Amino acid sequence: xxxxxxxxxxxxxxxxxxxFGTGDDDVAxxxxxxxxxxxxxxxxxxxxxxxFYTKDVKKAADGTVTRGGDMAERFQGQDAWTPTRASDDxxxxxxxxxxxxxxxxxxxxxxxxxxxxxxxxxxxxxxxxRTPDTPMPITQWGGHTHSLVRPSARGxxxxxxxxxxxxxxxxxxxxxxxxxxxxxxxxxxxxRFAAMVIDGRAKEVPGDxxxxxxxYTIPTAPYAAAMKPAAPKATPNPQx
Ligand SMILES: CC(C)(COP(=O)(O)OP(=O)(O)OC[C@H]1O[C@@H](n2cnc3c(N)ncnc32)[C@H](O)[C@@H]1OP(=O)(O)O)[C@@H](O)C(=O)NCCC(=O)NCCS
Numbered sequence: 001x002x003x004x005x006x007x008x009x010x011x012x013x014x015x016x017x018x019x020f021g022t023g024d025d026d027v028a029x030x031x032x033x034x035x036x037x038x039x040x041x042x043x044x045x046x047x048x049x050x051x052f053y054t055k056d057v058k059k060a061a062d063g064t065v066t067r068g069g070d071m072a073e074r075f076q077g078q079d080a081w082t083p084t085r086a087s088d089d090x091x092x093x094x095x096x097x098x099x100x101x102x103x104x105x106x107x108x109x110x111x112x113x114x115x116x117x118x119x120x121x122x123x124x125x126x127x128x129x130r131t132p133d134t135p136m137p138i139t140q141w142g143g144h145t146h147s148l149v150r151p152s153a154r155g156x157x158x159x160x161x162x163x164x165x166x167x168x169x170x171x172x173x174x175x176x177x178x179x180x181x182x183x184x185x186x187x188x189x190x191x192r193f194a195a196m197v198i199d200g201r202a203k204e205v206p207g208d209x210x211x212x213x214x215x216y217t218i219p220t221a222p223y224a225a226a227m228k229p230a231a232p233k234a235t236p237n238p239q240x
Contacts, residue, residue, distance in 0.1 A: 020153035021117040023161030029113040044123040049083035055151035125149040143180030171220035
């Protein structure tokens with residue numbers, strides 16, 4: 001369905017595909033340091049922060065506005081890394097994110113990797129791996145892995161591709177069985193895990209049906225050798 005973009009009628013999904021590719025392309029997880037050392041990727045990364053800041057916006061009933069979706073914590077508080085600040089001091093931004101991977105009392109370590117489409121030199125999202133490897137209470141934090149695809153590049157298969165790459169990264173960080181919980185109102189996320197259950201790569205862990213969340217566990221060993229992500233479906237989902 002064509003939509004209005006910058007004064008022109010365009011097929012938005014096609015526009016996104018041309019700009020960001022799909023999860024079937026030449027995608028990889030790289031470090032923030034590698035992003036910092038490449039001017040084009042750095043520019044695209046800052047574009048992703050703007051994307052989250054301007055498009056992942058929630059308005060609460062009391063009128064409070066939260067910007068950034070799952071990245072909101074970065075954009076708030078005294079030491080907020082707004083997209084503009086990150087652009088002005090990218091090295092400082094990288095150091096602040098890398099510090100989250102260091103051991104800290106009372107906090108899980110968060111290891112950030114950036115998903116890039118290598119042939120297009122575009123940043124499409126970010127994967128967070130949380131350690132140490134403890135199944136509980138890790139699920140209270142959402143789990144060992146967390147995927148974020150930039151709002152403009154969603155629905156193109158990157159989220160599915162990111163899962164395979166995240167499992168390989170988790171394995172590298174010493175996690176043998178990834179535990180994740182997903183909210184029942186987040187089909188774009190849980191459909192990826194449900195597909196893994198169907199083809200035997202994940203199990204759904206029975207839990208409290210009242211919790212509103214689904215809990216999955218995925219052994220990471222099969223991903224150790226193959227860093228290649230699973231191919232997304234060729235045809236778009238008609239229910240979307
Ligand atoms: C969840 C997220 C990572 C998925 O990434 P994505 O690139 O949009 O997902 P994909 O294109 O790979 O699609 C994954 C599956 O969800 C389906 N899907 C995608 N968007 C959907 C939507 N809005 N509604 C319902 N299903 C959707 C796809 O059809 C696909 O399922 P299928 O293979 O059965 O057809 C992305 O939406 C995101 O960053 N969300 C915000 C952060 C978040 O919620 N992270 C997960 C926390 S557990």
